Amino acid sequence: MNFKKYSDDEMMMIDLAQNLAGELRQALKQRERVLLVVPGGTTPGPVFDALSSVDLDWGRVDVMLSDERWVPEVHLRSNTRLLRERLLVGRAAAARYIPLYARADTPEEVLPQIEAGIAPALPISVLLLGMGADMHTASIFPEADLLEEALRSDAPILLPMRAPGAMEPRITLSARVLSEAMNIHIVITGSQKRAAIERAAKMRPQDAPVAAILDGATVHWAP
Numbered sequence: 001m002n003f004k005k006y007s008d009d010e011m012m013m014i015d016l017a018q019n020l021a022g023e024l025r026q027a028l029k030q031r032e033r034v035l036l037v038v039p040g041g042t043t044p045g046p047v048f049d050a051l052s053s054v055d056l057d058w059g060r061v062d063v064m065l066s067d068e069r070w071v072p073e074v075h076l077r078s079n080t081r082l083l084r085e086r087l088l089v090g091r092a093a094a095a096r097y098i099p100l101y102a103r104a105d106t107p108e109e110v111l112p113q114i115e116a117g118i119a120p121a122l123p124i125s126v127l128l129l130g131m132g133a134d135m136h137t138a139s140i141f142p143e144a145d146l147l148e149e150a151l152r153s154d155a156p157i158l159l160p161m162r163a164p165g166a167m168e169p170r171i172t173l174s175a176r177v178l179s180e181a182m183n184i185h186i187v188i189t190g191s192q193k194r195a196a197i198e199r200a201a202k203m204r205p206q207d208a209p210v211a212a213i214l215d216g217a218t219v220h221w222a223p
């Protein structure tokens with residue numbers, strides 16, 4: 001992994017947004033439409049704020065989440081809600097949003113329908129991921145019920161996921177789809193996550209799922 005250290009998180013979020021925008025512009029020179037995949041959680045909000053106002057041909061950009069918590073879109077823990085409020089606004093409102101959630105009691109009920117919306121937009125041109133202190137990325141958690149399936153080289157695009165460390169059922173892109181992205185970034189803050197990602201680099205993805213994505217990824221870290 002390429003490790004990029006910043007002195008403060010505000011500077012990191014602005015620099016990272018410029019970086020992502022540059023890669024999207026490059027990808028738009030080569031393809032009619034490009035796919036940007038972003039994480040949910042507590043970390044990426046400021047990157048979304050900065051990215052939503054950059055000048056690029058957003059009308060040719062598809063945007064989706066790396067994973068979703070199975071809660072309604074109005075729920076405080078909904079990643080979709082974060083995306084709609086912080087990224088799909090301003091100039092970026094012209095992007096096409098590909099949903100990772102549909103109203104149903106369980107992800108399994110709507111998984112084929114959601115997957116059908118994603119398949120034509122692949123591969124991922126620009127991928128931004130987060131990571132939990134337990135070394136999960138997207139919703140590929142250690143000890144998750146479908147961990148082995150999510151890490152397989154012939155994994156499907158999407159998997160439902162349940163894990164002791166997750167508060168609700170999840171839906172996630174597989175490690176295969178994530179690692180096939182043309183540009184891969186991971187954004188983390190704080191000493192605990194820095195220590196975790198350094199440990200993960202020496203571990204098996206079965207124990208530290210983020211390790212499945214680290215080859216070729218740039219990790220952006222601020223204290």
Ligand SMILES: O=C1O[C@H](COP(=O)(O)O)[C@@H](O)[C@H](O)[C@H]1O
Nearest residue numbers: 039040041042043130131132138
């Ligand atoms: O649950 C999730 O956690 C990770 C990390 O989130 P953070 O709050 O520690 O930044 C996130 O990347 C993922 O998309 C989300 O669903």
